[in-house]
Amino acid sequence: MEQTQISTQMRMQGEAAKKASKRVAAASTEEKNKALLLIADELETREAFILEANAKDLEAGRKNGLSSALLDRLTLDSGRIAGMADGCRQIASLEDPIGETIESWTRPNGLKMESVRVPLGVIGMIYEARPNVTADAAALALKTGNGVLLRGSSSAFQSNQAVMDAIWEALAKTSLPKEAVQLASDTSREAATTMFQMNDYLDVLIPRGGANLIKTVVNQSTVPVLETGVGNCHIFIDKTAEADKAVQIAVNAKTQRPSVCNAAETILVHQSWLEAHGESLVHALLAHGVAIRGDTEVQKLHGDVEPAADEDWNTEYLDMIVSVKAVQDTEEAIEHINTFTTYHSEAIVTESAENKRKFFQQIDAAALYHNASTRFTDGFEFGFGAEIGVSTQKLHARGPMGLKAITSYKYLIHGDGQIK
Incomplete structure (x- = not known):
């Protein structure tokens, strides 16, 4: 596919995710939790299909000389699929952060002010190997009222697609638009480069993978980056x-x-x-x-x-x-x-x-x-259900990033005719 076609396709998916994110942002906690529980069930129902797709990725990975570390990250089994499903259920059981009043106060002029937690909007993710990230990121995004555009690596494409099929099948049974969760149909560098510049559709970009991937995203992206880090x-x-x-x-x-x-x-x-x-x-x-x-x-x-x-x-x-x-x-x-x-x-x-x-x-x-x-150091072990990555930076979020790490806030000011 030519660069222009790739860019057009990525932007179409970004636009769809942004449009759908408005509906998810307004969804009730009950609607979001129902979706997460259905996704968990669908992942388990489709286990054989997901493992078959994963076996194809693993075979191709071995032929292409993937390292043992990448092969391990790529590998799915019954236990790891169960872990993905359990993560969705745990996220469903957690308190919904959206709409939470973070703080409130009253000014001398009588204005009542409060800051409340809101979704970020649309999260872009570029990640390597690990197909469990597809389920984790989708679940965290949906619970926090966000849309998400996922761009996995070519080495895990069939596995990611099989997981995405389960997610879309589950969302089709809910009131939430399935377009809120998008998997890039192209895994090329050109697709990633396009994401770096999709400020009109993406509110944040999260790279998850090796040092070279993270460095590339940080250095080239005009979309704000939540940096995850390598672990020495x-x-x-x-x-x-x-x-x-x-x-x-x-x-x-x-x-x-x-x-x-x-x-x-x-x-x-x-x-x-x-x-x-x-x-x-x-x-x-x-x-x-x-x-x-x-x-x-x-x-x-x-x-x-x-x-x-x-x-x-x-x-x-x-x-x-x-x-x-x-x-x-x-x-x-x-x-x-x-x-x-x-x-x-x-x-x-x-x-x-x-x-x-x-x-x-x-x-x-x-x-x-x-x-x-x-x-x-893991979102599940910290009680977050799953993580969207481990942040090693200091601004906004640090450590395993769970629900609150992918939210923002806005101020609500309640008056009674005050003027300045």
Whole structure:
């Protein structure tokens, strides 16, 4: 398809989403919740169809040499489809933020003022691989009265289309217009570039994927961007850390699902803890199939530890690889993390209240953990039902973005004839 045709098609879909968003914005909570519950049911009903489409994407992905991390993000199974459906049901069960009075006050002249929560309008999303984002974004958008235009990657097109078919089939049984949820029919770069300039139809653009995608959207878009970030996440094991607890947290943060942005990529270990318990940590990681790249102190613990290069401390592996470094104290750990952080998720394992305080106070990231795995930086785990992304910026929204993150507000002023 030629560039002009692609641009025209994308703008037609954007216009349709904007028109439909007006109806969704005025929908009652009951109407929106009914739609979400029907979408959940339809996803489960169409499981076999969705898995068949996903199998085709996976086969093509393997032939095209997709990395193991991308293949994992692309993969759907019964559990992940059930998770998508559960997310829709949980979002339906949450309080509707639209119409909420955020604050109210009365001025000396008698004017009564209030700020109330309203939809953003139309959300544009550009994302890679993960077809679950299609369902999550649609559900969050509908609950908040927004329209949404989704542009997934070519590697997940058939999976995304199968999920979208389920969403549209469900919406056809409701009073809400199915056009409020749009999936771009073209996955080319030209389609993405067109979205960057669709200020007439999109109120915000959210990129979700690798560093190159996010950087491209941030640098080229004239539509306001809600930036999600990569995750070079750290675990710092302090000298007071309980050995078993520290090992379990580090192994879980690295291995539970290494292909996602909240997986740990670097483990910092206090020198005294390393001397006492380092071998158990290294053996546990190796037993789980993790390749370890360590500094000279860590290399002494096992012959299979590879030397860490300078670039390892700055790398989001998204794989069964971890860099491990010895530090002399909490201050050195904090300095290292603040040097290499991507402002996503950072954790300290310690029994020291003072070191926990320093860590929480001095580390700049969206989510900080004490004695827990970084794998919990997730909308579902935060009780949001799902997330539209994890924001690593500071304006408007930060961390897992649930319902309130994709709303705005307006002021309502009630008078009785006041003039100025």
